[in-house]
Amino acid sequence: MLTTHDNKKPDIRGTARYEMIHQVLQQAIKAKTLPVGLVMLEGPLAELFGTSRVPVRRALGLLHEEGLLSRFEGRGFIVAAADQEIEPVRMPLNRTMLGFDQQQELVDTRSTGEKVLSDLHEALSTCMVFGHYQLNEASAAEFYHVSRNVIRESLMRLRDRGLVEKEPYSQWLAGPLTAREIREHYEVRASLEPAALRRAGPLIPQKHIEASLTHIERIRTSKVSTGIELEQVEDDLHLLSLEFAGNRALVDILRQSHSTLTIARIFHETLSLPVDEAMVSEHQVIYQLLLEGRWDLAARNLDEHLANAQNRTLKKLKVLSVLPEPTLPPTSIASADPQHNPAAKPPLFQK
Known part of the structure; x- marks a missing residue:
């Protein structure tokens, strides 16, 4: 992709x-x-x-x-x-x-469907930051040497995460991820995540918190960290920790609002920047408060962290807006902007 x-x-x-x-x-x-x-x-x-x-x-x-x-x-x-x-x-x-570090898998043992899902997730979450794109099922199936059913199943799962959308009898569309959408996503998260953490706090196993802290320290001290590793740090706190609240519907809603986290990954990979020290420090403080059983204070810190994260994300989006659009594979993902794609039919891409 x-x-x-x-x-x-x-x-x-x-x-x-x-x-x-x-x-x-x-x-x-x-x-x-x-x-x-x-x-x-x-x-x-x-x-x-x-x-x-x-x-x-x-x-x-x-x-x-x-x-x-x-x-x-x-x-x-x-x-x-x-x-x-x-x-x-x-x-x-x-x-x-x-040429590998200690955490990388030397041989990918995932199923073909899991690999396709992961690759589509990375591709679509990247391109949506740069504009409005469509994905052709048939071309994607040919590109990956799989059936269209495999592609469709992956895209349906990504739709549940808020990365793509599809109207009946239309193409799969991704993006654009705008400043307005980022603010809306963070508004949803700020309304739900602190309350979920208050509820989850007493139920989060100590080993989960300690493992998350170890992960943060490894990322902080590592000379080279990948965007995927940074996304995992985000997921550890904002999804996996909140799952202990026991509300699956809430976690599903939050998962759909986490497309904003891809901006940090793209920013990190595109500009080869070091890990965001402010982000990992704020995560570390929240985990330490959870370890101490100070769940209300942890929730208040999470609320402040989300406000800071929104500001950092908006600044990163401005920087990414002046960078070149990503290179796309032939016919699999194409710009849905008729000005970039003269052969496209404009009505298909109206919002």
């Missing part, structure tokens, strides 16, 4: 597990993060990737055919071309050598 993917991230469209392993190892060898002469054995690799030896064996075979690995004493392979005389290097293989 949108070209927001990390170049280390394998293509999700029908990629088999051995192909993912092959891509990861191939990139690591070419980037020279795997030392020349390193001995590659199926067992340790299978354990590192969290899979059986079968896909690892096939991936190593492909790398050998490509000339990136050589056979090693009839047992495993060595990082070297066939004609190289290299001293074997025996050392444990780790995530850093593959």
Whole structure:
């Protein structure tokens, strides 16, 4: 979908597990993060990737055919071309050598439907900040090599989150996310979240709060944090913690008002900025108050945090408004503005 993917991230469209392993190892060898002469054995690799030896064996075979690995004493392979005389290097293989941090999954074990849903969520939540867009089901199905039913089911779930909309016999539409909508979303959240936190406070397990604090500290001290990780920090407080209030209808409403959180992710990824220190500090204070059992004060701090977050989000939206629109894949997502899409029929996009 949108070209927001990390170049280390394998293509999700029908990629088999051995192909993912092959891509990861191939990139690591070419980037020279795997030392020349390193001995590659199926067992340790299978354990590192969290899979059986079968896909690892096939991936190593492909790398050998490509000339990136050589056979090693009839047992495993060595990082070297066939004609190289290299001293074997025996050392444990780790995530850093593959170009990954400790939290990243080396092999995506999600179902195809889950991958498509995640990718559509990222694509649509990004493009909606830059304008009014439509998604063509048939083109998306062709792009992902799945049926239209898979695409439709994903879009219906994203509609429940407030990311897309669809009228009968019309296209799926996303955006635009305007300053007015941001204010409206935060008004809804400010009306519901503090009250929900007061109710949830005594019911939130201590281990959930401690895990959330640990997550915040990891993000704060990490030299590199992704937009997805920042979104998870937001979800930890504004959705997962509030689920303990026991009101599913309320959480569903809040989920639909959380499209504003994508602005922080896009801002972070587009401009390569460090983590928002004000945001994580405010989260940390709220969690500390919850740990101390001061639930009313935690709720009041949450109310103040939402007011601050609204102001920060509006400022970020202004900055994003002057940036170029995202690059879109062919025919899958297109601008719904007739001026950007001359072939489009204007009545389809009237609000």
